[in-house]
Amino acid sequence: MKKIYKILTILSILCVFMFFIGCATTHDRLLETGTSQVQLRNIQTRAFDTTDKKKTLRTIIATLQDLGFVVDKADSILGSVSATKLDRYALRMTVTVRPRGETQLLVRANAQYRLTAVNDPEPYQQFFTSLEKAMFLAAHEVD
Amino acid sequence: MHEHIHKSIFIFLCIVLIISCQPKIPKDALKFTPETLEQRQIQTRYFDTSDEPKILSACAALLQDLGFNLDESETHLGVIVASKKRSAENAGQIVGAVFLAVLTGVYMPVDKNQLMRACVVTKPAGEEGKRIAVRVIFQRLVWNTQGQCTKRERLKDAKIYQDFFEKLSKSVFLEAQQI
Numbered sequence: 001m002k003k004i005y006k007i008l009t010i011l012s013i014l015c016v017f018m019f020f021i022g023c024a025t026t027h028d029r030l031l032e033t034g035t036s037q038v039q040l041r042n043i044q045t046r047a048f049d050t051t052d053k054k055k056t057l058r059t060i061i062a063t064l065q066d067l068g069f070v071v072d073k074a075d076s077i078l079g080s081v082s083a084t085k086l087d088r089y090a091l092r093m094t095v096t097v098r099p100r101g102e103t104q105l106l107v108r109a110n111a112q113y114r115l116t117a118v119n120d121p122e123p124y125q126q127f128f129t130s131l132e133k134a135m136f137l138a139a140h141e142v143d
Numbered sequence: 144m145h146e147h148i149h150k151s152i153f154i155f156l157c158i159v160l161i162i163s164c165q166p167k168i169p170k171d172a173l174k175f176t177p178e179t180l181e182q183r184q185i186q187t188r189y190f191d192t193s194d195e196p197k198i199l200s201a202c203a204a205l206l207q208d209l210g211f212n213l214d215e216s217e218t219h220l221g222v223i224v225a226s227k228k229r230s231a232e233n234a235g236q237i238v239g240a241v242f243l244a245v246l247t248g249v250y251m252p253v254d255k256n257q258l259m260r261a262c263v264v265t266k267p268a269g270e271e272g273k274r275i276a277v278r279v280i281f282q283r284l285v286w287n288t289q290g291q292c293t294k295r296e297r298l299k300d301a302k303i304y305q306d307f308f309e310k311l312s313k314s315v316f317l318e319a320q321q322i
Binding site for chain 2 (some may be wrong): 005006009012013054057058061062065066067068069070071072073074075076081084085086087088089090091111113114116118120123124126127129130133
């Protein structure tokens with residue numbers, strides 16, 4: 001009787017392992033999104049009351065530098081900046097700027113911490129608070 | 144029997160815990176800190192000119208002097224990114240590893256390669272942009288003999304930045320003299 005229980009325990013542990021090993025495909029992470037697309041954009045985007053794209057990009061670069069990032073790539077026509085922060089960890093960010101209507105610019109940021117996408121609202125809130133201070137402009141949430 | 148079930152539940156919970164433990168982004172990673180202003184001052188110098196391309200090209204020439212290769216440049220935004228790969232071997236560390244190997248028979252991996260990155264950003268400053276602010280930040284990644292990344296850091300030593308800007312002043316002068 002005791003032996004049967006032992007075998008059953010081993011089998012159940014094996015089953016649990018098989019369960020985790022079974023879902024070992026990793027390529028499906030290519031197009032995964034952590035939260036819904038709309039929600040994610042909401043978290044990562046703010047609108048600023050300015051139309052000066054170049055100046056906004058320069059301010060974004062300065063803010064990233066203040067936060068300890070080193071720029072990896074910058075493009076004034078596409079309006080994008082990518083940067084990496086190394087502080088025992090690696091944090092990578094891409095910030096893009098595009099016009100919204102006649103009077104505003106949309107700034108969107110996305111971050112990757114180690115091997116995961118950052119989907120929490122708080123780090124982005126912190127980033128935009130830092131950016132607000134550097135821009136001398138308020139960041140508006142976008143619906 | 145009960146013990147067995149308890150044990151298996153415990154193991155199962157441990158596995159779930161390990162899998163669900165995703166690293167969280169550090170709390171202050173995207174916040175200005177009291178250190179921010181100090182670092183900005185260490186990493187920035189001003190040049191009394193409105194000729195941004197001239198300063199940028201002096202920066203690029205200096206980075207070449209220092210053995211860096213340019214990775215990315217965007218003159219419209221005043222950005223230059225450069226890097227160089229060098230050896231990270233350190234006599235002290237190797238001696239320590241050999242000593243440990245002799246004593247215990249355990250081979251300790253030592254630092255082998257490092258990638259150093261520099262990012263120079265220029266920005267018009269002051270009234271009517273008559274001055275150019277130059278800010279540089281250096282980073283370093285170190286790998287050991289087993290190919291693991293052992294160090295990821297931003298260089299904060301003020302002396303490095305002071306030396307860089309001394310050389311940059313010279314480079315701006317040389318560019319002006321077309322040397």
